[in-house]
Amino acid sequence: xxxxxxxxxxxxxxxxxxxxxxxxxxxxxxxxxxxxxxxxxxxxxxxxxxxxxxxxxxxxxxxxxxxxxxxxxxxxxxxxxxxxxxxxxxxxxxxxxxxxxxxxxxxxxxxxxxxxxxxxxxx
Amino acid sequence: xxxxxxxxxxxxxxxxxxxxxxxxxxxxxxxxxxxxxxxxxxxxxxxxxxxxxxxxxxxxxxxxxxxxxxxxxxxxxxxxxxxxxxxxxxxxxxxxxxxxxxxxxxxxxxxxxxxxxxxxxxxxxxxxxxxxxxxxxxxxxxxxxxxxxxxxxxxxxxxxxxxxxxxxxxxxxxxxxxxxxxxxxxxxxxxxxxxxxxxxxxxxxxxxxxxxxxxxxxxxxxxxxxxxxxxxxxxxxxxxxxxxxxxxxxxxxxxxxxxxxxxxxxxxxxxxxxxxxxxxxxxxxxxxxxxxxxxxxxxxxxxxxxxxxxxxxxxxxxxxxxxxxxxxxxxxxxxxxxxxxxxxxxxxxxxxxxxxxxxxxxxxxxxxxxxxxxxxxxxxxxxxxxxxxxxxxxxxxxxxxxxxxxxxxxxxxxxxxxxxxxxxxxxxxxxxxxxxxxxxxxxxxxxxxxxxxxxxxxxxxxxxxxxxxxxxxxxxxxxxxxxxxxxxxxxxxxxxxxxxxxxxxxxxxxxxxxxxxxxxxxxxxxxxxxxxxxxxxxxxxxxxxxxxxxxxxxxxxxxxxxxxxxxxxxxxxxxxxxxxxxxxxxxxxxxxxxxxxxxxxxxxxxxxxxxxxxxxxxxxxxxxxxxxxxxxxxxxxxxxxxxxxxxxx
Numbered sequence: 001x002x003x004x005x006x007x008x009x010x011x012x013x014x015x016x017x018x019x020x021x022x023x024x025x026x027x028x029x030x031x032x033x034x035x036x037x038x039x040x041x042x043x044x045x046x047x048x049x050x051x052x053x054x055x056x057x058x059x060x061x062x063x064x065x066x067x068x069x070x071x072x073x074x075x076x077x078x079x080x081x082x083x084x085x086x087x088x089x090x091x092x093x094x095x096x097x098x099x100x101x102x103x104x105x106x107x108x109x110x111x112x113x114x115x116x117x118x119x120x121x122x123x
Numbered sequence: 124x125x126x127x128x129x130x131x132x133x134x135x136x137x138x139x140x141x142x143x144x145x146x147x148x149x150x151x152x153x154x155x156x157x158x159x160x161x162x163x164x165x166x167x168x169x170x171x172x173x174x175x176x177x178x179x180x181x182x183x184x185x186x187x188x189x190x191x192x193x194x195x196x197x198x199x200x201x202x203x204x205x206x207x208x209x210x211x212x213x214x215x216x217x218x219x220x221x222x223x224x225x226x227x228x229x230x231x232x233x234x235x236x237x238x239x240x241x242x243x244x245x246x247x248x249x250x251x252x253x254x255x256x257x258x259x260x261x262x263x264x265x266x267x268x269x270x271x272x273x274x275x276x277x278x279x280x281x282x283x284x285x286x287x288x289x290x291x292x293x294x295x296x297x298x299x300x301x302x303x304x305x306x307x308x309x310x311x312x313x314x315x316x317x318x319x320x321x322x323x324x325x326x327x328x329x330x331x332x333x334x335x336x337x338x339x340x341x342x343x344x345x346x347x348x349x350x351x352x353x354x355x356x357x358x359x360x361x362x363x364x365x366x367x368x369x370x371x372x373x374x375x376x377x378x379x380x381x382x383x384x385x386x387x388x389x390x391x392x393x394x395x396x397x398x399x400x401x402x403x404x405x406x407x408x409x410x411x412x413x414x415x416x417x418x419x420x421x422x423x424x425x426x427x428x429x430x431x432x433x434x435x436x437x438x439x440x441x442x443x444x445x446x447x448x449x450x451x452x453x454x455x456x457x458x459x460x461x462x463x464x465x466x467x468x469x470x471x472x473x474x475x476x477x478x479x480x481x482x483x484x485x486x487x488x489x490x491x492x493x494x495x496x497x498x499x500x501x502x503x504x505x506x507x508x509x510x511x512x513x514x515x516x517x518x519x520x521x522x523x524x525x526x527x528x529x530x531x532x533x534x535x536x537x538x539x540x541x542x543x544x545x546x547x548x549x550x551x552x553x554x555x556x557x558x559x560x561x562x563x564x565x566x567x568x569x570x571x572x573x574x575x576x577x578x579x580x581x582x583x584x585x586x587x588x589x590x591x592x593x594x595x596x597x598x599x600x601x602x603x604x605x606x607x608x609x610x611x612x613x614x615x616x617x618x619x620x621x622x623x624x625x626x627x628x629x630x631x632x633x634x635x636x637x638x639x640x641x642x643x644x645x646x647x648x649x650x651x652x653x654x655x656x657x658x659x660x661x662x663x664x665x666x667x668x669x670x671x672x673x674x675x676x677x678x679x680x681x682x683x684x685x686x687x688x689x690x691x692x693x694x695x696x697x698x699x700x701x702x703x704x705x706x707x708x709x710x711x712x713x714x715x716x717x718x719x720x721x722x723x724x725x726x727x728x729x730x731x732x733x734x735x736x737x738x739x740x741x742x743x744x745x746x747x748x749x750x751x752x753x754x755x756x757x758x759x760x761x762x763x764x765x766x767x768x769x770x771x772x
Contacts, residue, residue: 005595009586037631040516067556067585071599071694073681074639074648082679082696084558091429097703099677101655101696103635117631117655120707121677 008070016063036116058089077106225297229318231287236309342390355406377413378420388427409435417446425453438464459487473724524632543607555697557583615663629657629708638683651683673702736768
């Protein structure tokens with residue numbers, strides 16, 4: 001089995017770095033069948049998901065990952081990734097804590113986000 | 124049972140399955156009221172700007188203030204917003220957004236012309252000349268814009284002021300006149316410039332946010348005179364009647380000249396090195412008695428003092444809430460707001476509700492309490508500052524997830540061995556990680572101890588912290604025996620009741636098309652569920668069994684069909700962290716459910732009670748309007764309603 005832990009870790013690093021620098025380019029991580037549930041609001045498909053992410057009402061955002069855990073969930077190389085951390089938006093003083101879970105699926109040699117659930121958990 | 128109640132995770136039947144339907148459609152919380160102002164028509168402005176090319180005589184050599192750039196007169200909204208953006212981002216193009224609004228033009232230098240011997244000193248002749256030139260200029264422009272009609276300009280409104288003639292006209296004509304600065308007429312060079320109040324804020328550089336050097340001392344003086352260090356109050360009330368400002372001829376009102384207030388805020392900003400210093404120095408600002416019809420002229424206050432606690436806007440002329448839109452969702456720490464003495468009170472009786480939504484920490488509006496201290500703390504807690512929170516999305520299939528969750532947490536709290544037996548099989552995976560870095564709920568009085576996390580830390584599988592491969596592998600537990608061993612070693616727990624304390628849970632569920640098939644009959648996998656749970660539990664003392672600590676947790680389950688008809692856990696991932704409360708997923712009040720707001724408004728109207736009491740009354744009546752009114756009448760007759768429940772006249 002591939003090193004799902006290493007994949008998860010690389011993915012998480014890449015995901016939040018991209019999110020913080022230019023979240024429009026997260027589109028490449030999603031596919032048509034991908035689903036994002038952001039604070040309960042669902043978006044389906046790479047285009048809609050990117051729109052949702054780009055349209056979030058802040059300009060600057062910074063994620064800091066506190067914990068990351070991953071488990072293989074299927075024989076075809078699916079990985080479930082759970083992240084908790086903090087984010088800071090725009091000029092706000094307070095960090096917001098979040099929890100995000102990803103279901104990664106393999107597509108040939110690469111992975112994409114099949115399911116993505118984001119929640120702020122406390123402030 | 125009232126269906127509207129089930130907006131939270133768990134309602135009286137345990138789960139809010141309907142929550143997804145109650146989501147607001149894509150209405151985006153509009154934090155930046157000023158963004159909407161971008162729609163200010165640019166074309167209008169460009170019309171004039173583009174026509175500027177013609178006279179070559181008056182351009183580069185001119186160092187006086189006589190170019191055609193419109194100055195000082197601010198097309199309030201667009202320019203002001205450009206300034207705000209300029210001040211904050213440093214890159215807004217003021218020039219482009221600069222409108223022409225020259226309604227008054229001063230023409231001088233004509234006294235010694237060849238026409239000065241005319242009966243009227245040459246004024247009539249001068250005006251005829253100017254009319255003709257402007258007519259030609261504007262007609263050309265009009266034609267180039269596709270208009271066939273010639274323009275006829277006549278300059279009828281004028282008066283002589285010493286050596287100058289002051290012409291009142293339209294912005295188009297005004298700008299066109301200014302283009303002719305330095306033109307030669309009857310043997311003299313004319314000086315043509317926008318007539319402006321001669322005060323320190325007359326801007327000679329074209330950048331509206333700039334102020335002249337002599338404005339600074341006036342503003343610094345104003346701030347020092349108007350700042351009360353004891354109260355940490357900056358008193359900007361009644362500025363138009365400030366004797367010093369009057370003596371300096373600075374302003375006719377707080378909004379005029381329009382760059383006065385932004386300049387004042389800029390000088391305020393310069394007094395502080397850090398945001399913290401600013402927060403500690405200015406708690407309150409009053410803008411009372413300024414004849415404000417909108418907050419546009421003073422909107423920069425929100426940039427300079429975003430953390431203001433108290434704001435007084437009383438005795439202005441604000442007609443509706445839309446005149447305050449620039450401050451919607453600003454001032455996130457605002458505790459008290461005074462709006463009394465504004466027409467808005469009569470014209471927009473439901474403004475209480477909106478204002479309450481706009482300012483999450485606001486406790487007192489017009490000296491009436493609209494939030495309890497607890498509520499204000501919770502809602503200003505930072506969580507919902509940028510992101511609207513809706514009820515959770517819960518798409519169950521035949522109550523599978525619901526039943527699983529109820530049974531799982533009951534088992535986890537009381538009999539972990541039976542639980543493992545029921546839900547985990549040889550391929551189930553469990554791991555947990557400890558987040559000991561998150562900040563905790565400020566409402567919680569719980570102290571952190573030195574060995575706070577000892578029970579968890581050695582088994583935590585935080586891949587961010589844990590790079591050693593054997594540890595990574597060892598701390599992932601597969602199969603019932605290992606899982607029972609690890610979860611038995613974790614402290615005993617008590618989770619809040621899903622029925623009675625549903626608000627403490629945030630549970631989301633959706634289907635996952637392919638999870639491994641336990642029976643191995645479907646190599647492509649079978650349909651499963653993915654469940655995300657955020658919540659809390661009490662950590663129980665091992666022997667005494669009483670609650671020791673509150674913790675928060677996040678837990679993700681992937682469920683698949685079990686061999687014997689039930690469900691099995693494919694994967695179980697847990698994160699444990701310091702207690703963080705449940706404010707984060709409490710849906711935005713009122714806004715979260717479009718059905719509530721009109722009901723509250725109606726109850727306010729019919730009972731005369733303030734929002735919080737009206738809401739409470741509705742809640743107690745299951746959001747049934749008539750029941751709420753009856754309940755109110757009954758309570759009122761019984762003398763049970765306190766005086767503070769009512770809007771005070």
